[in-house]
Amino acid sequence: MEDEIYENADYPDSVNAAPLKNQTGPRISESICRAVVFCLGLLSVFLLAGLIGVSVHCHVSLSGPAADLSTINANLTERLQAREDELSSVSSERDRLNATLTEKTKELDRLQLLSKQSHVSLSGPAADLSTINANLTERLQAREEELSSVSSERDRLNATLTEKTKELDRLQLLSKQKKTCPAGWKMFSCSCYLLSSANGSWEAGRQDCRDRGADLMIIDSYEEQEFITRFIKRRTWIGLNDRDNEGVWKWVDGSPLTEAYWYRGNPDNGGGDPEWGEEDCGEILTDQYVRVNWNDVSCDSDLQWVCEKMR
Numbered sequence: 001m002e003d004e005i006y007e008n009a010d011y012p013d014s015v016n017a018a019p020l021k022n023q024t025g026p027r028i029s030e031s032i033c034r035a036v037v038f039c040l041g042l043l044s045v046f047l048l049a050g051l052i053g054v055s056v057h058c059h060v061s062l063s064g065p066a067a068d069l070s071t072i073n074a075n076l077t078e079r080l081q082a083r084e085d086e087l088s089s090v091s092s093e094r095d096r097l098n099a100t101l102t103e104k105t106k107e108l109d110r111l112q113l114l115s116k117q118s119h120v121s122l123s124g125p126a127a128d129l130s131t132i133n134a135n136l137t138e139r140l141q142a143r144e145e146e147l148s149s150v151s152s153e154r155d156r157l158n159a160t161l162t163e164k165t166k167e168l169d170r171l172q173l174l175s176k177q178k179k180t181c182p183a184g185w186k187m188f189s190c191s192c193y194l195l196s197s198a199n200g201s202w203e204a205g206r207q208d209c210r211d212r213g214a215d216l217m218i219i220d221s222y223e224e225q226e227f228i229t230r231f232i233k234r235r236t237w238i239g240l241n242d243r244d245n246e247g248v249w250k251w252v253d254g255s256p257l258t259e260a261y262w263y264r265g266n267p268d269n270g271g272g273d274p275e276w277g278e279e280d281c282g283e284i285l286t287d288q289y290v291r292v293n294w295n296d297v298s299c300d301s302d303l304q305w306v307c308e309k310m311r
């Protein structure tokens with residue numbers, strides 16, 4: 001515009017060159033041209049001022065919304081970030097679902113294949129196989145029940161065996177114990193014998209034997225008579241008396257006297273001598289005559305005694 005203005009400004013100068021040859025006309029034209037140039041220059045100044053004003057106004061008016069734009073930009077950035085996050089999350093979910101779908105598809109294929117195979121294999125002899133299977137299952141069940149029953153029987157027998165073994169051991173131990181005599185007792189044949197260390201009446205001696213699980217000795221064989229004769233060193237009570245019925249001798253177990261070894265003249269019940277009194281209890285004398293060493297004597301006599309018990 002300014003160039004245009006100057007071009008217009010130059011034009012009158014170029015026009016002025018020719019009219020210089022004419023002195024009156026050109027002077028008026030020159031004044032008009034100067035006025036026009038002045039007006040144009042003034043107009044240019046106004047236009048320039050207007051442009052500057054507009055420019056300044058625009059600059060001022062843009063400084064206001066700059067802050068708003070920054071906020072909007074920040075908001076948009078934030079929302080964009082949120083959207084991106086959301087997208088990332090959705091993508092992950094999609095990938096996960098895809099993986100599950102793939103897995104399920106494979107499982108379905110496998111099941112379908114299996115179903116197809118089963119269908120093919122069972123389609124022919126399905127009934128027979130089913131029957132055979134049922135039979136086998138039944139037989140297996142029967143065998144298992146039988147096995148269970150046999151196992152129970154075996155356990156029962158084992159328990160009984162254990163019990164019987166214990167009983168046997170106990171009896172063997174008892175038998176072994178019975179085969180020997182207690183300490184201090186003398187063993188002969190099937191019996192054990194104990195000579196007392198103290199003296200006493202026939203009744204006191206018998207009580208002592210009973211307290212030991214025995215009784216006064218019963219002599220029922222010549223061998224036993226011979227044994228006790230060698231065993232004793234002094235007069236000794238034996239389990240023989242006629243207290244209940246004078247002259248009728250019996251052993252402490254109630255058995256009658258069938259084989260006797262009385263010293264000569266005995267039993268004499270004291271021989272009628274009041275000094276000796278009644279003689280109702282039996283003793284073995286120290287006499288070494290084995291076949292004749294028994295005597296009847298007062299039951300209150302003070303003698304040792306011999307106990308006997310089965311071993």
Ligand SMILES: [Ca+2]
Pocket residue numbers: 191217218219220224308
């Ligand atoms: Ca005996």
Ligand SMILES: [Ca+2]
Pocket residue numbers: 242246247269278279280281296
């Ligand atoms: Ca008598």
Ligand SMILES: [Ca+2]
Pocket residue numbers: 266267268269270279295296297
């Ligand atoms: Ca006598």
